[in-house]
Amino acid sequence: MTSRPGSAVWFAHHESRLAWRDWLAMLTAGRRQRLWKVAIGVGVFMLVMHAVAYSLVGRFAAAPADKPMLVAITASLLLSWLLMVSQAMESMTRAFYSRADLDLILASPVAAHKLFAVRIATVALAVAVMALPLALPFIDTLVVRGGPRWIGAYGVIVAMGAAAGALAVALTVALFRVLGPKRTRLVAQIVAAVIGAAFVIGLQVAAILSYGTLSRSDVLQSDAVLAITPGVDSIFWWPARAALGEGQALAAVLALSFILLGAAIALIAPRFGGYAIAASGVANSTVSRARQPTGFRPTSPRRALRQKEWTLLRRDPWLVSQTLMQMLYLVPPALMLWRSFASGGGTFNLLVPVLVMAAGQLAGGLAWLTISGEDAPDLVATAPVDPRFVLRAKIEAVLGAIAVVFTPLVAVLAVASPWHALVTGCGIVGAAVSATAVQLWFRTQAKRSQFRRRQVSSRVATFAEAFSSIAWAATAAVAAIDLWLGIVPGLIALLLVACAWLISPRERAI
Amino acid sequence: MPNPTPPAPLALAVRGLVKRFERPAVDGLDLAVRAGEFYALLGPNGAGKTTTLRMIAGLMRPDAGSICVAGIDALADPVAAKRVMAWISDEPMIYDKLTPREYLEFVAGLWGVEPALAEDRAHELLNWLGLVAQANERCESFSKGMRQKVALAGALVHEPRVIILDEPLTGLDAGSAREVKTVLRERTRAGGTIIMTTHILEVAERMADRIGVIAHGKLVAEGTLAELRLQAGEKTDASASLEDTFLALVAEQAQAA
Numbered sequence: 001m002t003s004r005p006g007s008a009v010w011f012a013h014h015e016s017r018l019a020w021r022d023w024l025a026m027l028t029a030g031r032r033q034r035l036w037k038v039a040i041g042v043g044v045f046m047l048v049m050h051a052v053a054y055s056l057v058g059r060f061a062a063a064p065a066d067k068p069m070l071v072a073i074t075a076s077l078l079l080s081w082l083l084m085v086s087q088a089m090e091s092m093t094r095a096f097y098s099r100a101d102l103d104l105i106l107a108s109p110v111a112a113h114k115l116f117a118v119r120i121a122t123v124a125l126a127v128a129v130m131a132l133p134l135a136l137p138f139i140d141t142l143v144v145r146g147g148p149r150w151i152g153a154y155g156v157i158v159a160m161g162a163a164a165g166a167l168a169v170a171l172t173v174a175l176f177r178v179l180g181p182k183r184t185r186l187v188a189q190i191v192a193a194v195i196g197a198a199f200v201i202g203l204q205v206a207a208i209l210s211y212g213t214l215s216r217s218d219v220l221q222s223d224a225v226l227a228i229t230p231g232v233d234s235i236f237w238w239p240a241r242a243a244l245g246e247g248q249a250l251a252a253v254l255a256l257s258f259i260l261l262g263a264a265i266a267l268i269a270p271r272f273g274g275y276a277i278a279a280s281g282v283a284n285s286t287v288s289r290a291r292q293p294t295g296f297r298p299t300s301p302r303r304a305l306r307q308k309e310w311t312l313l314r315r316d317p318w319l320v321s322q323t324l325m326q327m328l329y330l331v332p333p334a335l336m337l338w339r340s341f342a343s344g345g346g347t348f349n350l351l352v353p354v355l356v357m358a359a360g361q362l363a364g365g366l367a368w369l370t371i372s373g374e375d376a377p378d379l380v381a382t383a384p385v386d387p388r389f390v391l392r393a394k395i396e397a398v399l400g401a402i403a404v405v406f407t408p409l410v411a412v413l414a415v416a417s418p419w420h421a422l423v424t425g426c427g428i429v430g431a432a433v434s435a436t437a438v439q440l441w442f443r444t445q446a447k448r449s450q451f452r453r454r455q456v457s458s459r460v461a462t463f464a465e466a467f468s469s470i471a472w473a474a475t476a477a478v479a480a481i482d483l484w485l486g487i488v489p490g491l492i493a494l495l496l497v498a499c500a501w502l503i504s505p506r507e508r509a510i
Numbered sequence: 511m512p513n514p515t516p517p518a519p520l521a522l523a524v525r526g527l528v529k530r531f532e533r534p535a536v537d538g539l540d541l542a543v544r545a546g547e548f549y550a551l552l553g554p555n556g557a558g559k560t561t562t563l564r565m566i567a568g569l570m571r572p573d574a575g576s577i578c579v580a581g582i583d584a585l586a587d588p589v590a591a592k593r594v595m596a597w598i599s600d601e602p603m604i605y606d607k608l609t610p611r612e613y614l615e616f617v618a619g620l621w622g623v624e625p626a627l628a629e630d631r632a633h634e635l636l637n638w639l640g641l642v643a644q645a646n647e648r649c650e651s652f653s654k655g656m657r658q659k660v661a662l663a664g665a666l667v668h669e670p671r672v673i674i675l676d677e678p679l680t681g682l683d684a685g686s687a688r689e690v691k692t693v694l695r696e697r698t699r700a701g702g703t704i705i706m707t708t709h710i711l712e713v714a715e716r717m718a719d720r721i722g723v724i725a726h727g728k729l730v731a732e733g734t735l736a737e738l739r740l741q742a743g744e745k746t747d748a749s750a751s752l753e754d755t756f757l758a759l760v761a762e763q764a765q766a767a
Contacts (some may be wrong), residue, residue, distance in 0.1 A: 296615045296625035296632070304619025308608070315607040315648075376603035379664070382567050383620035443545035 006110040011118045017123065046137065053137035061146030065244050067232055068221055073240035079199050081160045085125045086196030088168030091123045093188040096279040106273055116272035117265045124165025124261055128158050149245025156243045159257035164258040169268055181278045197328045202494055301385045302393040307372045309397035347421040352480045353473035355409060355424050360431030360469025363402050368437035370394045373448035395436055402432045429475030434468040434497045441504035464500035471496055521545040521703035527565060527575035535561045537727035543705055548698045550718035551707045554760055558727035560708040563676050567597040579672050596665035600677035602657040606650035610641050610660045614667050621668035628667060631648040635663040639689055643705050655686030662690060673697060679713060691717060715752040723756060725763040
């Protein structure tokens, strides 16, 4: 059966085909023959996740729907929902600012608002679908251990996706109207990052201030929280009750979410084209001036390359939001450091892996931007500079940036505990060098603007970078307690990096 | 009897150049361009023009053959060859987040130009290309023409002896195209050598000293327009345009293939 061209169903078919092919290309890096490997990888991942879920939530499956249970479920749902809103906001901002097929759609004699309605709905659907692989093992475990009542949790995921899509589009449009198209992109990215991180960080801060630990459950199950939350019959718990399989609550939550999404679509879809045109015109109307220039500075090719990389990193909008998020995640450890320093406690061991992990993650992103994300590859390749010097300069730029970010933190730690500062410093060097090396071995040629899709180029590189950061964080954490015990995870970290080198592509163009 | 003027030295000498992908893209190509010459390389899509230029610029290694730029063996000493060359493609190689001035400072740094000299040249080029007012604005807001002019300024800031251009006028408006052509003409007057591919035959006809026609990776004809007409034979007459001549030469090659 074919739908009428120009109808919402026809557009939905068109969008779903594009989304499916895009998703497939992302998973297989554009090589269809990799599909079976991806399928095996996803299968293994789901098995591992089921094992993890079984150990984490299995014992709660048959628990009664009392207040502590409702608080725990609601907090988990709220955390997941905020992450969904964050993801939906990012997708919505991208939809606004990408010109893509806009000219074709608006120049055609179809009712464009139908397509835009489909696009808004697709964002909502996409965040729900993306949440499923993570939620599925937990819900499956609860269904197996606690009975079919937990099946309602799947419905809650769908409702959360719809509500997240509605809020994301409303927030993005509100920013657009208040700040204008010029500033919205950056602010929306930052708001998305803050929304995603704020809840978990807020809970950690509360836990640290109240109990001196990083545990969020200590706060959620505390008498104070249980006392101030509404009674068990309140509609506040309907999402949690819906997840627990109460039919009435599930119907209400689903209905409310779809009403919200429907209202957002009805209000915004007819104006979407205008917003997108305003957003896509920003590049042509925005003029950013540099500071009053001084004279050309004496420089060598290597220094010129380093300087260029640092200037571009400073002016990178992705990096601004990403660094802000990194800084937000460093708030709880910093608070912990402050409390431990004040009370003379011995909790520095918790800080060490957090800092090392953050350094590895940041170095991986910076390394991709500087090594693979070269906007003028031909210019650099035709310069009279040995390609090895070019790479060396880029690596220096990455490690220099990491040093600038983490040296002050390590210096503060050194005042409180020189030993922990030394271990942290070594861990940061290990994690940053490993992440940079992985990005170097798996380098590709791409535009900086393609950063969001860097994982597409090599899943192996993505996993190698993540696992080496985790391994270095573990090494530093163990070494902070006992230096000799740190040898084993340290060797594992080195082994991971060596494996990445062995399977990296060897052939390089000149 | 006065001695005849000795021929200008070769700025570019290519011998037996070969590059194969799934099929031969460049197939035993020979090319000789004299210093101070404006040489246009024409050919249908997929003829091997861009591949040839990318190999000369050091962006791609040939499977066989030799490339000599201003007397330097570009395959044996690519860094020395790159020092006297500049490369411009149809897609301007600039950074959105840098200003034209910062971009020129970066390029001058890469080529090791002395800062004071580079600054003077940058100012002169920006002035020449009508970019002084935008010198401190980031390139992200620039039109295609402005971006191409920034790239051209970058290519000239280190005073290259050989400039290689791959379709530099694609997508430019008439005003920008004229400015670029003026700058290129000035460079050849100053002794620079230009090797350019273009699909705009009128540009080749009006600007080039010599034109090479490439098809299936081979040079099928070369010379001035008059010489090309002769090589095209009976299919063209003495008043034939370059377009007629080019199409006749390419058709002849296609029949032969």
